[in-house]
Amino acid sequence: MKILIVNGPNLNLLGRREPDIYGSLTMEGYLEVLRGCYPEVEIDYFQSNSEGPLIDRLQQEGFEPDTKGIVLNAGAYTHTSLALHDAIKAIDTPVVEVHISNVHSREEIRRQSLIAPACAGVIAGFGMDSYRLGVEALIAL
Numbered sequence: 001m002k003i004l005i006v007n008g009p010n011l012n013l014l015g016r017r018e019p020d021i022y023g024s025l026t027m028e029g030y031l032e033v034l035r036g037c038y039p040e041v042e043i044d045y046f047q048s049n050s051e052g053p054l055i056d057r058l059q060q061e062g063f064e065p066d067t068k069g070i071v072l073n074a075g076a077y078t079h080t081s082l083a084l085h086d087a088i089k090a091i092d093t094p095v096v097e098v099h100i101s102n103v104h105s106r107e108e109i110r111r112q113s114l115i116a117p118a119c120a121g122v123i124a125g126f127g128m129d130s131y132r133l134g135v136e137a138l139i140a141l
């Protein structure tokens with residue numbers, strides 16, 4: 001079984017970026033821990049700071065029969081991208097929206113997600129553990 005984790009803009013800076021909000025773990029460090037938790041699952045990872053490559057990767061993965069699902073932290077594109085919404089709708093693979101921070105306890109703009117209606121579900125506010133909860137949700141689907 002394969003699960004793809006996709007991170008959007010600025011999430012390549014995890015570990016350095018606003019550690020009071022996003023913590024001090026790097027994504028690479030966290031992925032090691034996560035892969036250790038699920039040795040039977042192939043956990044792939046993709047990150048881009050741009051919308052186009054994120055959409056390309058969703059389209060590429062979204063029709064793979066071996067892929068159980070995609071865990072997507074679209075970063076700020078969550079709140080702005082109808083194109084990502086359309087890409088999630090277009091593919092066969094279920095997508096779980098995740099956020100490290102509790103977006104509902106932050107600025108008003110972060111309470112709106114353009115991608116949530118296209119996703120299987122949403123997980124937010126559990127720090128890096130949000131990704132593991134996303135993986136769990138996909139395994140259980």
Ligand code: DQA
Pocket residue numbers: 009010011073074075076077078098099100101102103110
């Ligand atoms: C985020 C929340 C977004 O509002 C923000 O733009 C991010 C990270 C999170 O994981 O908490 O880049 O998706």
